[in-house]
Amino acid sequence: MPYLSLAIWVPIVAGIVVLAVGRDRDPGVARWIALFGALSGLLVTLPLWLHFDSGTSSMQFVEIADWVPRFDIHYFLGVDGISMLFVLLNSLMTLLVVWAGWEVIEKRVAQYMAAFLIQSGLINGAFAALDAILFYAFFEAMLIPMYLIIGVWGGPNRVYAAVKFFLYTLLGSLLMLVGFIYLYNVSETFSLLEWYQLPLSLGVQLLLFVAFFLSFAVKVPMWPVHTWLPDAHVEAPTGGSVILAAITLKIGAYGFIRFILPILPDASRYLSGFVITLSLVAVVYIGFVALMQSDMKKLIAYSSISHMGFVTLGLFLFSQLGVEGALVQMISHGFVSAAMFLCVGVMYDRMHSRLIEDYGGVVNTMPKFAAFMMLFAMANAGLPATSGFVGEFLVIVAAVKASFWLGFAAATTLILGSAYTLWMYKRVIFGEVANERVRQLADVTRREFWLLATLAALVLAMGVYPKPFIDVMHASVADLLAHVAQSKL
């Protein structure tokens, strides 16, 4: 079975069907088709996990077909122990987002659902593509649904945010395309796997590094090209924020893993200090910035940047511990940031405010919600037995192993992360009921309850027993590190 093709095209086709069938007068049809599409999208990715052979680092579920023979461009798909997890994560998040938007979205329901479904397929494509042009097509195409999601269903300042998001990320990726074309000229192929073996001089590697780095660093986002993210999050609807934080950012880090490290190992090693410095700036600088945000979504957005700093830090430590920590952090951040944004969404749907000062004492009227948010806040602060701990722990330990001061700087997140998360929690959730509107809040609906419970279960499962998640990565990570260690000069 072409599982990867199914993972890509089932949601896209479902999205097109939703567009075709959905009518504004009867949004129920669109919702159910979308739910069915998202569920099938998730179901077709399950075999990737079940039939995955974690003993090998070679690509699995490979599909290859000619696309543009003239330029040797192929429809070339495959996953390894790294990308497989993100395909699953993406399909799961799409299901949750469709479900989360169920009653909340009343305007242009069909288009909203379709945007997410199509985006889901495109993202799966980006994770599964092994041909650079195919990757590039998916990588660029997935900007469009998100642009629309922010621009159509977003907040009052949505146009500025959407344009900023689009330009920022597009600007970076154009350079990447130039890099791809250069590599094609040298190798006469767009196959990533062949590029892994391609000898390149350090000068060329460094130039390509700059091109690739810009495009992926914007996506991650790394300091100082991060300022599009808080704006995008603030204006995006809840579902948009969830996908943006849980998946879209991961594409950036995935780019480092799939392109920069194995294709440009010498440049990566040469510039690792630079990337590590930027990552640590993200952890510390952004930690302080997050502390002072008055908008909850902005705060969580900044916390995302800080957490993604751990990902890039872990990757550029070039150790099994660091890279696997980075990958776990990516998945965990998918769960936790999604959950945090959903929590803000739950409150926003009732109060139509994201400002911390408009809240206070929510626990009095929404005790179940407060309990969920407590769990996710703790996961965000990296408490053991939640998924947030595992990645942070591995990366910090790997950093200490590399150098005490690296670990020292990284470990400040223990203090900063809990400070900004729990201070927000205190001001929003604890205390006397702050105002009449908080007094009238209703606790989570059944739909919201199960949505949050699903994520809570995942966060706890991964915290208590992360082994299965990590075991599938070992071979691929070892292979990646072998590539990094091997000079291409």
Added chain:
Amino acid sequence: MTMLRLYLLVALAPLAGAVVVGLFGQRLGKSASHWLCILGVAVATVASFVVWRDVMAGHTFNGDVYTWLRSGDLRLTIGFLIDPLTATMMLVVTFVSLMVHVYTIGYMAEDPGYTRFFSYISLFTFSMLMLVMSNNVVQLFFGWEAVGLVSYLLIGFWYTRPTAIYANLKAFLVNRVGDFGFLLGIGLILAACGTLDYAQVFARAPGLATLAMAPWPGAEWALPTVICICLFIGAMGKSAQVPLHVWLPDSMEGPTPISALIHAATMVTAGIFMVARMSPLFELSDTALGFVTVVGATTALFMAFLGIVQNDIKRVDAYSTLSQLGYMTVALGVSAYSAAIFHLMTHAFFKALLFLGAGSVIMALHHEQDLRRMGGLRRYMPVTYWTAVAGSLALAGIPPFAGFFSKDAIIEAVHLSTVPGHGYAYFAVMAGVFVTAFYSFRLLFLAFHGDERFHAPEHGDGGAHGHGHHEPPKESPWVVTVPLVLLAIPSVLAGWLFVEPMLIGSYFGGSIVIRPEHPAMWDLKAEWHGVGAFIQHGVLSLPFWLALGGIVAAWYCYLVNPALPERLKRIAGPVYTLLDNKYYFDRFNDRFFAGGARRLGTFLSDVGDRTIIDGFFVNGTARVVGWASALLRHIQTGYIYHYAFTMIVGLFALLTWWIVR
């Protein structure tokens, strides 16, 4: 294998209670909830006792339950190490926890969060057990953070009170500062040993002794010193040592039962336990041990002073706890690990007793905590009174009460020690004895003796608030007094029962390692002539007389001549102000750390992100593009021949470049 099941039972029985009551407490109702939780902890207590007997018979255990994570050649597990140190902690934790569970039925009877409270304390018991039963550092850290979480939740249990939610955030963040050091220590252990399993780390420990790290070029730090100081910073957070002690007094915002269980008897001793557990590492560094000693001594003496000037009954106990934790820390510093654990155990009993007694008083006076509005309660609350007397005598260190043995052993060990800072420490622990006796009997006299001040209407708001104070105070119900009595028994007996096996015999077996260079405990053993001789020697030596002096001084100041303290206060003006402001730690932290972080955050957010990156680079680029395109617009004339001309020129230029190249 059967024993492993028993160990799992010890840990999981409280967890089961916590989860069931946490999820379904509202539906189960009050009594089903508390019985479920009590059942869970009771099972754990009985099983712990069985385990303790088994360990005493020589059966230790070290094995894994499951592999938590594998990465590279690192394998992290969840597993148990059951040795005398662990078994002792298990017994103390489950027993005190059981007492507190029962007590809570009475104390929290009318609280709307009744079932939530039970769920939390059972969860705490589980976390604490995972911490002490762990066979590796990661699981220790798991338990460490989990007890911190429950502590956070319980300090903020009354979440509508601004002081409570301030205190719990403060507690969590201060603890995180400690964890920051702890995690770095863990990372260094892993970097040096390649494993985090206790047994393997300790096996490799001697090889670490000569390793060094260079924090910056040219400098050289001994690796064991760095590791141990990092680990100890973690202990300073959890066990509230100066300057990370600031959270503990504020934690009294939580309900009294958890002040007894978490913030006196068990959780705060986790740091002490951790250092004792890591004794093979700490033994490698005299510098680290000296650091531990000085920090502990400072805490022991200077926090005791603060106990004198507090008027809130729980805060007196809180500062007393700080000071006693300081004593334990000093013991660790002078390599008297067994004495530290011994004091940990006796302290757990008598301090839990004192806190629960304070809670009993608070209940009887309708949530009055101010000592100035108590007095004369011994007539109304005989059980509470007599158990409090036992607890206070134990705390003051009067033989044959439990605290005497453990405290005297610590003082002796400090005396015999040669670690850096032991001279200062000896002075501090000695002076601390007087202060301890003074504040504990000040509390006792103010609360239970003298005039009955609880009838007096509160000045300012007339009789409106004092309506509950007209009926005489009543002794608390049996669910409260029975735990008091059950805790009073070990507060009296545990000392002379355990002093010989724990300090002199081979009670701890291989779980504590002391190198021959640190003579304190060896010398103590050499001088040992039996319990009777120890008491005799104790009565004839200075600490006993200091303690007696403290009691007499308290008696004189608060019963015979009650005007004296006020006069002393005036005479000691600046000193009193210093004590009343708790050495200005809180104000400094608020201004410097909290305020500084907020200012830095605002600066980075406003200047860094908004002005420089967004204002200058991003929007600046947009403006430049806009400006440039306004220029370029002149080229976009719309005339075909202009375009054609440009294209041809461009093509020509390209071709030229291609040829010339």
